[in-house]
Amino acid sequence: MKKLITLLLIVIFMATPAMAEKKIRWKLAMTWPSGLTPLTSPPAKLAKMVDDMTNGNFIIVVDGEESHKSALGILDMVEEGVYEMGHSASYYWKGKDVTTTIFTTVPFGMTAAEQNSWLYYGGGMELMQECYNQFNVYAFPGGNTGVQMGGWFRKEITSLKDLQGLKMRIPGLAGEVFARLGVSIANIPAGELYTLLDRGTIDALEWVGPGMDIRMGFHKVAPYYYTGWHEPASDLQFLINKQQYDNLPKEYQAILKAAMKAVSADMYAENFYDSAEAWAKMKKDYPGIQVKSFPEEVLKRMKEETEKVLDGYADQNPFFKRVLTSQQEFMNKAREWTTISDYYYIETSAAIQ
Amino acid sequence: MKKLITLLLIVIFMATPAMAEKKIRWKLAMTWPSGLTPLTSPPAKLAKMVDDMTNGNFIIVVDGEESHKSALGILDMVEEGVYEMGHSASYYWKGKDVTTTIFTTVPFGMTAAEQNSWLYYGGGMELMQECYNQFNVYAFPGGNTGVQMGGWFRKEITSLKDLQGLKMRIPGLAGEVFARLGVSIANIPAGELYTLLDRGTIDALEWVGPGMDIRMGFHKVAPYYYTGWHEPASDLQFLINKQQYDNLPKEYQAILKAAMKAVSADMYAENFYDSAEAWAKMKKDYPGIQVKSFPEEVLKRMKEETEKVLDGYADQNPFFKRVLTSQQEFMNKAREWTTISDYYYIETSAAIQ
Numbered sequence: 001m002k003k004l005i006t007l008l009l010i011v012i013f014m015a016t017p018a019m020a021e022k023k024i025r026w027k028l029a030m031t032w033p034s035g036l037t038p039l040t041s042p043p044a045k046l047a048k049m050v051d052d053m054t055n056g057n058f059i060i061v062v063d064g065e066e067s068h069k070s071a072l073g074i075l076d077m078v079e080e081g082v083y084e085m086g087h088s089a090s091y092y093w094k095g096k097d098v099t100t101t102i103f104t105t106v107p108f109g110m111t112a113a114e115q116n117s118w119l120y121y122g123g124g125m126e127l128m129q130e131c132y133n134q135f136n137v138y139a140f141p142g143g144n145t146g147v148q149m150g151g152w153f154r155k156e157i158t159s160l161k162d163l164q165g166l167k168m169r170i171p172g173l174a175g176e177v178f179a180r181l182g183v184s185i186a187n188i189p190a191g192e193l194y195t196l197l198d199r200g201t202i203d204a205l206e207w208v209g210p211g212m213d214i215r216m217g218f219h220k221v222a223p224y225y226y227t228g229w230h231e232p233a234s235d236l237q238f239l240i241n242k243q244q245y246d247n248l249p250k251e252y253q254a255i256l257k258a259a260m261k262a263v264s265a266d267m268y269a270e271n272f273y274d275s276a277e278a279w280a281k282m283k284k285d286y287p288g289i290q291v292k293s294f295p296e297e298v299l300k301r302m303k304e305e306t307e308k309v310l311d312g313y314a315d316q317n318p319f320f321k322r323v324l325t326s327q328q329e330f331m332n333k334a335r336e337w338t339t340i341s342d343y344y345y346i347e348t349s350a351a352i353q
Numbered sequence: 354m355k356k357l358i359t360l361l362l363i364v365i366f367m368a369t370p371a372m373a374e375k376k377i378r379w380k381l382a383m384t385w386p387s388g389l390t391p392l393t394s395p396p397a398k399l400a401k402m403v404d405d406m407t408n409g410n411f412i413i414v415v416d417g418e419e420s421h422k423s424a425l426g427i428l429d430m431v432e433e434g435v436y437e438m439g440h441s442a443s444y445y446w447k448g449k450d451v452t453t454t455i456f457t458t459v460p461f462g463m464t465a466a467e468q469n470s471w472l473y474y475g476g477g478m479e480l481m482q483e484c485y486n487q488f489n490v491y492a493f494p495g496g497n498t499g500v501q502m503g504g505w506f507r508k509e510i511t512s513l514k515d516l517q518g519l520k521m522r523i524p525g526l527a528g529e530v531f532a533r534l535g536v537s538i539a540n541i542p543a544g545e546l547y548t549l550l551d552r553g554t555i556d557a558l559e560w561v562g563p564g565m566d567i568r569m570g571f572h573k574v575a576p577y578y579y580t581g582w583h584e585p586a587s588d589l590q591f592l593i594n595k596q597q598y599d600n601l602p603k604e605y606q607a608i609l610k611a612a613m614k615a616v617s618a619d620m621y622a623e624n625f626y627d628s629a630e631a632w633a634k635m636k637k638d639y640p641g642i643q644v645k646s647f648p649e650e651v652l653k654r655m656k657e658e659t660e661k662v663l664d665g666y667a668d669q670n671p672f673f674k675r676v677l678t679s680q681q682e683f684m685n686k687a688r689e690w691t692t693i694s695d696y697y698y699i700e701t702s703a704a705i706q
Contacts, residue, residue: 052607053406108702111695113625120619121626147694209694227697254405255608262611265618266473272466273474276683276690291693299705330629337629338699340644341500341562342464344580346696349461352652
């Protein structure tokens with residue numbers, strides 16, 4: 001009997017590491033409708049990875065916009081603990097705190113490689129967390145689209161004059177900048193965009209890049225595809241309710257962090273792959289598509305107006321200024337490196353083609 | 354008594370999920386001496402992550418070159434199971450199978466973004482595994498340096514003539530190509546490079562990029578820093594003994610895979626950050642440094658010779674040909690996308706500075 005009790009105690013002792021295998025079931029709300037790859041890939045792959053890594057003990061159920069019906073309510077729902085976790089883009093919280101916007105991307109700002117270096121090594125993640133503390137959430141990078149294209153235009157833009165009265169769908173800061181250049185900004189639901197562009201009700205629109213644009217069909221009705229300036233590296237975020245995260249066993253916290261990092265990098269590769277393939281297909285099927293960059297006089301004015309808007313926020317908001325300054329100081333160094341590495345490599349390779 | 358036995362059985366039953374928390378202790382051998390960041394960062398961070406994710410149950414002890422004394426024996430040691438895991442660069446196994454080399458990088462080949470897309474989405478990892486099956490190991494991407502610089506030169510290279518009789522340290526395929534252009538290739542241990550370059554015993558050498566080069570001090574004695582052509586995206590690999598991996602609990606396999614993916618992406622960000630900072634410092638401290646690209650006639654000949662070497666291998670080796678073709682076909686599409694996205698973005702941003 002005594003022996004048996006000792007044995008029982010030993011078995012109980014041996015079993016204690018299994019504490020960490022506590023069954024946990026979380027819900028994650030994403031801004032996107034389910035299936036809208038590559039935006040939905042980080043949460044979908046995260047859930048699968050975490051399941052596999054914990055032998056099914058830590059389950060994350062991913063809800064798309066079609067089930068929670070609150071694409072722009074992700075931050076609120078995670079803050080309140082309705083969802084333990086969310087996946088969205090920081091610039092949707094401009095109304096709550098304008099500083100959130102520049103953790104997504106900045107017009108004429110950093111590329112994905114530059115931004116990842118800043119986030120992971122240049123103090124960016126610490127600043128992002130400082131910003132999100134007020135919402136009771138932890139924020140982590142959640143995937144990057146890379147350079148987004150400047151949009152599809154029915155007519156070529158050869159000067160500032162061509163922008164006067166142009167009707168365009170382009171949201172956010174880029175829309176603000178275009179408005180200052182005389183463009184009439186239209187706010188149109190995604191489902192109507194193709195028809196309105198086809199009919200000429202709008203003259204232009206911005207979406208993402210070839211990988212996502214091809215499904216919308218814009219290239220069939222607006223042959224001028226402009227290169228990007230306004231979203232050089234749009235970053236998505238995972239948001240996690242602080243108490244829920246803090247209550248996790250330490251191993252599950254580590255598992256979540258590793259998975260978030262892995263799926264973030266993966267989304268960039270997926271979107272790059274999709275875009276390379278989609279662009280090849282578009283060009284083949286619609287050889288009339290012309291890639292254009294905005295004329296210098298247009299780009300210069302875009303940049304001036306961008307700086308005015310950013311400086312305006314920085315003047316009013318010391319934390320915005322701190323984040324913007326941190327980004328700009330790193331970017332100045334990073335761009336030199338991008339230029340002598342990737343840029344000259346592409347340039348010299350093209351020169352001898 | 355019966356009750357107690359039942360209780361014991363229940364406890365034993367409850368304890369069974371803890372099977373996965375089996376104590377596992379692996380050893381990982383890396384080609385690099387400990388502390389040589391960022392090359393050593395993926396294995397060091399992997400070990401820490403896996404430890405954290407398993408609550409200390411899966412320990413990976415990382416051995417640097419200084420302890421196993423076999424920098425180029427990593428593949429053999431993992432194949433034989435002396436080490437369960439390794440971290441190295443695929444092109445070190447040229448003597449065993451020439452196809453391994455092109456999983457590191459190819460002169461005038463893909464950039465890091467292009468290569469990651471190919472590896473993770475374009476069938477690259479499957480081809481890499483097909484190649485490594487013969488060695489009884491699983492191979493996974495293990496970090497990427499991005500574009501490596503073309504090297505430090507004491508004198509400017511203005512024509513093909515300037516290469517005649519030039520003494521240079523540059524290993525691998527790039528060395529082969531330079532030799533065909535009249536360069537005399539020297540094989541010199543790392544520790545002697547600075548002195549020999551300073552004395553003019555050699556005229557030029559290639560190392561990595563600013564982040565790693567700055568510690569060697571070459572910029573103090575050779576002011577011409579050439580842009581890259583030969584290693585546009587050198588990928589490192591994790592190698593794992595197949596039986597050891599297959600014997601792991603499924604959760605640990607998943608943990609290892611997530612960690613490898615996370616630390617691979619992280620190394621690129623680390624090296625990018627280090628290079629941006631080091632380049633800013635070098636330029637400030639040594640304003641005489643001049644960044645140059647090789648003249649077009651030199652680049653053209655480099656490319657011709659590269660193609661001859663690659664085509665030579667492809668003619669003899671059908672699998673080499675399959676891998677090279679897969680890379681080239683994807684690269685043709687990917688480069689178009691790189692050009693209209695990142696390249697034009699950098700170009701238009703610079704034009705309005």
